[in-house]
Amino acid sequence: DAEITQSPRHKITETGRQVTLACHQTWNHNNMFWYRQDLGHGLRLIHYSYGVHDTNKGEVSDGYSVSRSNTEDLPLTLESAASSQTSVYFCASSSGNEQFFGPGTRLTVL
Amino acid sequence: AQSVTQPDIHITVSEGASLELRCNYSYGATPYLFWYVQSPGQGLQLLLKYFSGDTLVQGIKGFEAEFKRSQSSFNLRKPSVHWSDAAEYFCAVEVAGNKLTFGGGTRVLVKP
Numbered sequence: 361d362a363e364i365t366q367s368p369r370h371k372i373t374e375t376g377r378q379v380t381l382a383c384h385q386t387w388n389h390n391n392m393f394w395y396r397q398d399l400g401h402g403l404r405l406i407h408y409s410y411g412v413h414d415t416n417k418g419e420v421s422d423g424y425s426v427s428r429s430n431t432e433d434l435p436l437t438l439e440s441a442a443s444s445q446t447s448v449y450f451c452a453s454s455s456g457n458e459q460f461f462g463p464g465t466r467l468t469v470l
Numbered sequence: 471a472q473s474v475t476q477p478d479i480h481i482t483v484s485e486g487a488s489l490e491l492r493c494n495y496s497y498g499a500t501p502y503l504f505w506y507v508q509s510p511g512q513g514l515q516l517l518l519k520y521f522s523g524d525t526l527v528q529g530i531k532g533f534e535a536e537f538k539r540s541q542s543s544f545n546l547r548k549p550s551v552h553w554s555d556a557a558e559y560f561c562a563v564e565v566a567g568n569k570l571t572f573g574g575g576t577r578v579l580v581k582p
Binding site for chain 2: 391393395400401402403404405408410418450452454457458459461462463464
């Protein structure tokens with residue numbers, strides 16, 4: 361079955377380190393999204409991509425970057441992790457109007 | 471700018487009772503509206519969506535929602551909740567380019 365996976369599921373890192381969160385989907389969807397989930401804020405869009413080599417900034421993109429070298433993957437990189445980036449991160453993909461979400465990565469920055 | 475408000479942060483309901491979750495949106499154009507459910511430790515699952523047409527939409531797990539343009543609302547309802555409905559529920563509006571703006575979520579607790 362087609363699916364969307366995220367790794368790692370849990371990550372603890374230190375302030376200032378570079379961290380990359382992986383997102384992989386097997387639906388062959390063109391559109392992919394990264395969100396962060398924080399209490400009281402719901403999910404907020406970090407970056408998104410409409411296809412290979414396309415990337416766009418979302419609402420809360422500062423301190424994050426993405427790259428899209430193939431259809432299946434959209435890794436999210438925190439260039440220099442900060443405590444404010446402690447959160448749960450969700451990746452999603454879509455074809456049409458419905459987005460399908462991964463299981464999430466819980467990131468703690470100490 | 472578009473926004474979605476879910477006024478209730480927590481709702482506690484008895485098993486078998488009815489449930490209504492409120493959602494208000496602010497968006498200039500005709501909205502595409504969604505309700506998602508998130509069980510503990512899980513990703514988000516789509517419950518239902520509204521694009522156009524009949525303002526009462528049916529979803530999975532016995533949920534329904536009604537779009538009211540005059541009130542800018544898209545409230546979610548279930549006639550009789552089950553213990554398995556305990557979860558967090560998110561309302562969302564699609565803005566240009568297939569992007570979603572989410573409300574802050576409502577956590578539902580179900581009492582036996």
